[in-house]
Amino acid sequence: xxxxxxxQLRALEHELRATRDRKPxxxxxxxxxxxxxxxEDVLGRFRAVLESEGLADAVEVKFTGCHxxxxxxxxxxxxxxxxxxxxxxxxxxxxxxxxxxxxGAVIERLLAQDPITGKRVRQEQEIPFYRRQQRIVLxxxxxxxxxxxxxxxxxxxxxxxxxxxxxxTPEEVIEIIERSGLxxxxxxxxxxxxxxxxxxxxxxxxxxxICNGDEGDPGAFMDRSxxxxxxxxxIEGMIIGAYAVGATRGIxxxxxxxxxxxxxxxxxxxxxxxxxxxxxxxxxSAFSFDIExxxxxxxxxxxxxxxxxxxxxxxxxxxRQRPPYPVQRGVxxxxxxxxxxxxxxxxxxxxxRGPEWFARLGTATSKGTKIFSLVGKVxxxxxxxxxxxxxxxxxxxxxxxGALPQREIKAVQIGGPSGGCLPKALFDLPIDYESLxxxxxxxxxxxxxxxxxxxxxxxxxxxxMDFLRDESCGKCLPCREGTQRMYELLTAMCEGRATDADLDxxxxxxQVVKETSLCGxxxxxxxxxxxxxxxxxxxxxxxxxxxxxxxxxxxxxxxxVINAERCTGCVACVQPCPQHAISGQLKQPHVIDQxxxxxxxxxHEVCQFGAVEIx
Amino acid sequence: MTKxxxxxxxxxxxxxxxxxEAAQHLGIEIPTLCFHPGLSAYxxxxxxVVELGDGRLVSACTYPAQEGLRVRTHSPRVMxxxxxxxxxxxxxxxSSKRLQDLAAEHQVERVRFAVRDERCILCGLCVxxxxxxxxxxxxxxxxxxxRRRITTPFDLRSEVCxxxxxxxxxxxxxxxxxxxxxxxxxxxxxxxxxxxTCPPVYEDLACYMGAAGECxxxxxxxxxxxxxxxxxxxxxxxx
Numbered sequence: 001x002x003x004x005x006x007x008q009l010r011a012l013e014h015e016l017r018a019t020r021d022r023k024p025x026x027x028x029x030x031x032x033x034x035x036x037x038x039x040e041d042v043l044g045r046f047r048a049v050l051e052s053e054g055l056a057d058a059v060e061v062k063f064t065g066c067h068x069x070x071x072x073x074x075x076x077x078x079x080x081x082x083x084x085x086x087x088x089x090x091x092x093x094x095x096x097x098x099x100x101x102x103x104g105a106v107i108e109r110l111l112a113q114d115p116i117t118g119k120r121v122r123q124e125q126e127i128p129f130y131r132r133q134q135r136i137v138l139x140x141x142x143x144x145x146x147x148x149x150x151x152x153x154x155x156x157x158x159x160x161x162x163x164x165x166x167x168x169t170p171e172e173v174i175e176i177i178e179r180s181g182l183x184x185x186x187x188x189x190x191x192x193x194x195x196x197x198x199x200x201x202x203x204x205x206x207x208x209x210i211c212n213g214d215e216g217d218p219g220a221f222m223d224r225s226x227x228x229x230x231x232x233x234x235i236e237g238m239i240i241g242a243y244a245v246g247a248t249r250g251i252x253x254x255x256x257x258x259x260x261x262x263x264x265x266x267x268x269x270x271x272x273x274x275x276x277x278x279x280x281x282x283x284x285s286a287f288s289f290d291i292e293x294x295x296x297x298x299x300x301x302x303x304x305x306x307x308x309x310x311x312x313x314x315x316x317x318x319x320r321q322r323p324p325y326p327v328q329r330g331v332x333x334x335x336x337x338x339x340x341x342x343x344x345x346x347x348x349x350x351x352x353r354g355p356e357w358f359a360r361l362g363t364a365t366s367k368g369t370k371i372f373s374l375v376g377k378v379x380x381x382x383x384x385x386x387x388x389x390x391x392x393x394x395x396x397x398x399x400x401x402g403a404l405p406q407r408e409i410k411a412v413q414i415g416g417p418s419g420g421c422l423p424k425a426l427f428d429l430p431i432d433y434e435s436l437x438x439x440x441x442x443x444x445x446x447x448x449x450x451x452x453x454x455x456x457x458x459x460x461x462x463x464x465m466d467f468l469r470d471e472s473c474g475k476c477l478p479c480r481e482g483t484q485r486m487y488e489l490l491t492a493m494c495e496g497r498a499t500d501a502d503l504d505x506x507x508x509x510x511q512v513v514k515e516t517s518l519c520g521x522x523x524x525x526x527x528x529x530x531x532x533x534x535x536x537x538x539x540x541x542x543x544x545x546x547x548x549x550x551x552x553x554x555x556x557x558x559x560x561v562i563n564a565e566r567c568t569g570c571v572a573c574v575q576p577c578p579q580h581a582i583s584g585q586l587k588q589p590h591v592i593d594q595x596x597x598x599x600x601x602x603x604h605e606v607c608q609f610g611a612v613e614i615x
Numbered sequence: 616m617t618k619x620x621x622x623x624x625x626x627x628x629x630x631x632x633x634x635x636e637a638a639q640h641l642g643i644e645i646p647t648l649c650f651h652p653g654l655s656a657y658x659x660x661x662x663x664v665v666e667l668g669d670g671r672l673v674s675a676c677t678y679p680a681q682e683g684l685r686v687r688t689h690s691p692r693v694m695x696x697x698x699x700x701x702x703x704x705x706x707x708x709x710s711s712k713r714l715q716d717l718a719a720e721h722q723v724e725r726v727r728f729a730v731r732d733e734r735c736i737l738c739g740l741c742v743x744x745x746x747x748x749x750x751x752x753x754x755x756x757x758x759x760x761x762r763r764r765i766t767t768p769f770d771l772r773s774e775v776c777x778x779x780x781x782x783x784x785x786x787x788x789x790x791x792x793x794x795x796x797x798x799x800x801x802x803x804x805x806x807x808x809x810x811x812t813c814p815p816v817y818e819d820l821a822c823y824m825g826a827a828g829e830c831x832x833x834x835x836x837x838x839x840x841x842x843x844x845x846x847x848x849x850x851x852x853x854x
Binding site for chain 2: 316324
């Protein structure tokens with residue numbers, strides 16, 4: 001069915017919402033984290049149990065996008081009961097059907113627990129993890145079935161597009177986006193409205209809009225979750241953007257490593273065409289536009305916009321000089337607007353709720369919300385969306401639930417390999433573009449890795465440099481050779497071979513790589529080194545001068561020894577040792593043979609008495 | 616015409632020119648390595664970095680001259696960056712005369728990194744020479760990051776390589792040249808073999824030495840093709 005007018009869309013929305021509200025609904029999280037924990041089996045079991053109970057037609061069961069609370073998956077939410085269950089196993093399904101669905105009785109043990117009060121809570125919003133969040137871009141994640149466009153329409157989807165094409169000129173749309181203060185969510189924070197205006201002003205009858213879905217930071221899954229959970233939000237944003245800049249073609253560049261996102265997008269694009277939101281004369285206006293998917297072959301550097309253009313054109317993804325910027329000369333030489341997935345997803349919301357509403361969220365210069373993937377040594381990992389300006393402390397301690405048991409949080413790495421490590425002393429820093437950049441990190445696309453006292457900052461810098469020396473395209477000398485040399489210097493430090501002169505050299509080199517590299521990858525590559533040097537210099541000095549790793553991580557600098565006073569002689573560590581390096585009789589203190597020990601740390605993990613010490 | 620200032624001197628240069636050209640127009644020398652006037656600018660070695668008014672360092676060979684731009688070609692930051700870049704280059708290719716000269720000019724007196732003798736700095740001149748001047752595209756980059764190198768497809772001797780030697784001619788650090796008579800090399804190495812380097816498919820194009828046959832090493836010497844000449848892959852060739 002093709003939607004031709006705004007009135008038709010409203011009627012359809014009304015009708016779909018009425019049918020939607022009539023049936024009880026089981027929403028099983030189909031995000032990657034929950035799927036890994038077996039949510040596909042849970043979904044299958046729900047269908048089977050409902051079938052056998054004769055409720056198959058009365059209750060709707062569906063997969064939704066990522067709910068965000070990945071730590072506690074698989075997640076299931078029930079409507080209209082508004083009950084949120086976590087850690088649902090296949091065997092819990094019959095009880096949920098017979099008790100909650102049939103009788104409205106809540107199963108206590110499946111409810112989430114408030115970590116402070118210990119109270120079981122019934123709804124998502126009551127859990128501290130969700131309470132402090134402001135889920136605007138993620139509002140439909142966990143609510144709608146991403147493979148069914150009708151669900152998106154029922155909740156007001158494509159209304160903003162219909163309104164724009166019926167009532168607004170492209171200039172008005174650009175002005176609205178400018179007034180909202182929206183800035184690019186890909187990392188650099190360029191004002192979106194300004195970018196669009198430049199592209200609109202650029203001469204040429206063929207223009208492109210591109211959605212940059214080449215999310216490659218270790219531990220980041222924001223864009224993936226959006227594409228998997230609410231693809232139409234991104235598509236609608238792109239259509240509006242295309243109308244504003246006068247583009248006729250759209251491209252979604254998404255990683256081949258995201259097969260679920262690709263599949264969801266393919267379905268969504270086909271459905272959008274079927275309903276007439278893509279194709280010729282959209283909403284019976286003079287505006288025609290379509291989107292194709294280009295799958296990336298997995299290079300981190302392809303997220304850099306000029307490298308992305310090269311990849312779209314079928315060349316090796318290597319960056320080139322800017323200017324000319326893509327808004328001047330982009331894909332095949334045509335003006336091109338490239339925005340990140342999350343930026344596009346913000347667009348329909350701004351048009352629907354108004355730029356003033358959006359501009360009230362966040363800080364003076366950073367408006368709206370930001371999605372982060374919260375990972376690392378923190379109690380609650382998952383996908384979170386917070387208003388700009390929230391402090392790191394609130395994000396890590398309140399939403400993230402603080403450190404793991406008996407540990408202490410030391411730092412966060414914000415912005416992925418291009419970002420920086422910020423110490424606990426800076427946790428009162430508000431999360432906005434300027435504050436983070438000033439502190440030596442960056443917003444980045446939203447990766448946030450929490451580190452505790454068991455994380456060695458020299459080792460972290462080395463890890464990121466290992467990632468970057470491989471992901472550098474290798475075109476320009478400072479990035480290719482600089483990341484390799486920084487990696488070598490950091491390795492020497494971790495192995496206790498470095499001198500004070502190496503530390504100076506590392507700092508000098510990092511500065512030159514930052515200043516002289518060709519593209520954003522190289523220019524930000526030294527950030528992990530520079531920020532750890534700035535905030536954790538004493539750890540570097542301990543590695544170099546005392547040949548000691550304070551966090552007990554760098555294998556060359558530590559030894560595992562058994563404290564004879566604490567050892568009860570339980571032999572629990574003897575058998576797991578892959579090197580058979582631990583000897584000792586039952587009820588006698590054990591000894592580790594240092595010659596054989598490979599420092600794998602298994603004995604340290606298994607000891608119940610804290611007798612295996614790292615020295 | 617575009618008007619800008621280089622080291623405080625006003626210069627007017629045609630639209631689309633690079634900062635390097637603007638500086639050269641004034642007679643200001645900026646060191647280059649991956650740049651060649653006969654090839655497209657690539658911006659890979661970064662030796663030609665200059666400082667803009669806003670404090671950014673950009674490569675002069677690729678950055679377009681823009682109205683009102685202020686450029687410093689030898690500021691302390693630029694010089695410090697160049698010295699570090701030269702040190703990095705020397706650590707990969709210590710035996711190169713060209714790099715040693717650059718080091719001497721810039722007072723780079725020591726290499727603090729562990730030296731690797733790789734004989735290729737991946738400046739890409741040979742790749743561009745092959746593609747843009749010799750129209751062959753016989754060689755290219757493979758892999759990325761620290762594994763990046765230059766070779767033929769699948770490391771096999773390329774069918775499109777005419778052994779013109781253009782890659783050897785333009786190489787600033789002599790990688791392809793230093794392989795010796797016996798050393799097998801996918802890139803070339805054939806300059807060391809006593810047989811003439813040019814195969815008989817030159818006609819009158821694309822010999823970097825000058826006019827086809829001028830150097831006397833072509834098989835059969837320069838000869839006009841006629842209707843009696845045999846064909847190879849659809850083209851008339853000399854015998």
